[in-house]
Amino acid sequence: MTDNAKKIKSEKKTGSTISRRQFTTGVAAAGAVASVGPWYIKNARAADPLKVGVLLPRSGGQAQIGIDCQRGADAALPILKNLGYPEMKFMLADFETKVDIARTQTAKLIDEGAQIIVGAFDSGATMAAAQVCEQRNIPLVVNIAAVPKLTGMGLQWVFRNFPHGPMIVKDAFINQKALFSMTGHTPKTVTLMHVNDTFGSSLAGALFKLAPKFKMPYKIVEKISYDPYGRDLSAEVRKAKASGGEALWVVSRLNDAIMMTKEMVKQRFEPMGIMSTGPGWYDQEYMKATGKFGDDVISLVPWHDSNKPLSKTLEAYFAKHHPNRQVNPNHTYTFEGIMIAADAYKRAGSNNAKALQAALRTTNITNNVTTAERIAFDKTGQNPHVKNSAVQNRGGKNLVILPKSAAVAKPNWPMRPWRKRG
Amino acid sequence: MDFWTLANALATGLLTGLVYGLSALGLSVIFGVIRIVNFAHGEIMVMGMFFALIMFRWLGLDPLLSIPLAAAILFVFGYFLQSTVISRVAHLPDHMQFLLLAALAVMIVNACLLIFGPDPQAINISYSFDSFDIGENLIIDKSRAYAAIAAVAISGLLLGFFKYSRTGKAIRACADNYLGAQVVGLKVSHLYALTFGIGAAVLGAAGCVLLLLIEVHPYLAPGYTLLAFVIVIIGGLGSMTGALVGGILIGMSEALAAIIFQPSMKSAFSFGLLILVLLLRPQGLMGKSVK
């Protein structure tokens, strides 16, 4: 293998961004079919690695989660190879946690030859990327993004294997009812705190719309939205404390989760419990930063099914390569995103965009990692089978508490008061 | 709205405001004397924050203990900057001065980016999760209290310097009467450089103090530059007590706005206040009429 090809392979692992010049030089030197060349040759050779553009926030406010997602993507390469899936080549892009840059980076990826895009974790960024993909006729496989509009605008090139806002909220309600009945403690009032971005706003909206339909036993007494670029959350937390809600429902990101917890401890705000629908609160980084104060938070999020054989393979991989990290949705959904791309490529037999799109539409994977019984897409590009679990932080670990069939522990609800922790 | 919630909000706002005031002091000093609008204000402060971060990571130093060194280093930086670079644009129109400082700001932000990376970084100090209880209902965040005390101390030092020391008086003379100062024999360019150095040093201290409250990342800066301007205009450009008063005012009004309205609108409140002040009383609350 030539030096340049070796370099590209090593860059995949270290996660640097491949520039146009780098990529074409490398590919040409390696003697593979370059991005220049007659289209019919490119389309015919299904043996070529599929060029997968991986769009994630690798810097800026959501960098930690983006880098975490990449771990899932990196795990996919060797595992999928063992399962007989065709080879893939990653083209890494960083949208720096800025929606605008997501748009330009997606265009850049496509210009540089990406045949399919996987991403982007952030709802706003994914919307922007989806628009570009739709215009350029390149499939987008969404690893994580909950905004319903993504599969509600009639887009033909977007495929999402992740629950959208109403699905998350619906399952959250069901799991909450189970939680309350299991522990015998039902809050009469709930305060909602959400980050004022695409993801937070859409989830909050879904919450308000669906709560009456599900006849939830509590009333939402306060809705607090906060600025995603805010400097500190003392005022927000104070407002939550003053609102009198017995339990706290949060929709946030990682850094806000940490700040919020600190403020809650400092202001001695002790709700019955903290329920989160969203990222951050189950993250290793969160538990590291908050220590014992990060325990007992319940995340109502889609999780993986530890009993599935592929899950076990993934967990084994992580045990070997990331021994201090527990497998979480950042990893599993990005892993499945890559798997979806590989699977489509295998069945399409070509990397032509329309062929990939047709193959994606008929996806039917049952050997997967998450709690969804299968990965398949409906007319709108949404996987209707995705399910949500309830996971609680305990001593630096995420323990599944619901659904009962997958539970490994009994929930701590109400949460232990701050002062009474280890 | 519960009384104690309000009281707690105002107390927190006051403490935060004192820290804002310290940062605004740096801007006020520079503008009041040299008449340069320092658009790299937030960036210099962020340098101070990163310095405190390194000191904490390498030596386990509480940011408050890093203040003297941070101030000293940034003093030298500021002195050097003024005497070699900024003095050259003093006679140029406003927009060129703005551009130079904006370019400088971009350079500082990206140097920080290169060295520290773009991700937000916070310190986890032993008292990060602690609070003081005053009476039954007033809860004061420890880090915020320490930060405010440090801010008051440094502000006091600065005010004292300008009021009582010989150099301080000389600097004030330059500000009040440039020509007169030269006639009297004061070495103005040196004093200007000193002033910028002092302004930068104050920012270094403010940065150390701020690290106790928030996490640092390179893109933090523009927000703080803007905030400092709002404070200084409302308090009165050129008035140091004005900067402190403005800081407290903004701190408290932001806290109130967050409680009464939506927290995500609290900056809107500050900007609205700025517009009103600019229109109705541009010299600010305590400034002399400068137009």
Added chain:
Amino acid sequence: MMGLNLLADLTLRGRICLLIFLAILISLPFWSSSYIISVTTITLYLAILGQSWNLMLGFAGLLSLGHALFVGVSAYMAAYLFSVLGLPPVIGIFPAVALAVLIGMLIGYLGFRFSIGGVYFALLTIAFAELVRIMVDHMGLIGGTEGLFLQVTEADRQGFDLINLRGHPWMFYYLAMLLAFLTLAGCRTLLKSKLGYYWQAIRDDQDAAQALGINVFRYKMYAVMYSSGIAGVAGVFYAFYQNSLFPESVFGIERSIEISLGPIVGGVGSLFGPVLGAFILTPLGEGLTEFTDYLQSSGLIDPKLKLNGLKLLIWGLVVALIVLFKPAGIWPWLNEKLGFSRKEGE
């Protein structure tokens, strides 16, 4: 004809250079990549905004650091009318630009009436832009933080629909070029008109102009109106080119600063300055990206080292050097050296 008047200002050398430049621009899509086309489209867009910004500073004497406000309100208005009411931008542009001009008038009025100048005015513009940004963040009607999206399909991308502004990237490219040219020619016409002479009088000595009976307030307002109007037109272009608007990326202060950089670097107050500035800064930025990529790929710098920030660091340095050594901007200096335009005895 407007265009020919433009040529009248230039020396023979200037005209030749302009013609060569135009030839390159017009032929660009035929020989370059889609990436370069999109970069050049944005450069042209920034050149238009630079001219608009230049009007406000050069002729009304107002330093605007919140120019993104005018662009943004117009963009949102046109986009909203299109996405909700189905109003094609060729019609929607009128209310959109009207809104931008109205807001410009408001800010201009406040500035003049309250005698706010210099730095204070700049801060006023920043405050307004930020205020509107936060307000739009909370306005669910036009998308709020979730953004306002214009439906666009692959079919749209093939066409050349100027009425609905749906089309091939080439369409947008030539449209941007046309708009930039019209802006340039329009500004020149304004400058040579009576209005332009009043403006220069006001710029050179406001009090003397006032004493001579020139209604300073009115003419300054005209400058502000033209400035915000042009920005509004650019805003409509932006909305339909990008197809998605977010408050942060439309009204953010980085946008306003970006608009002001071209003319300052190129030369405030001159006609060609903003254009030159835009065409220096963008290729500079892209070139630096290529350079830093090259440093990494050629092994001079360890590719594993994350180098985000190097490009902008060097870029900031270059801009600082330009300010220190060529404070009047690059166009006047270039002009001096290479004699592109006739001296006007000014």
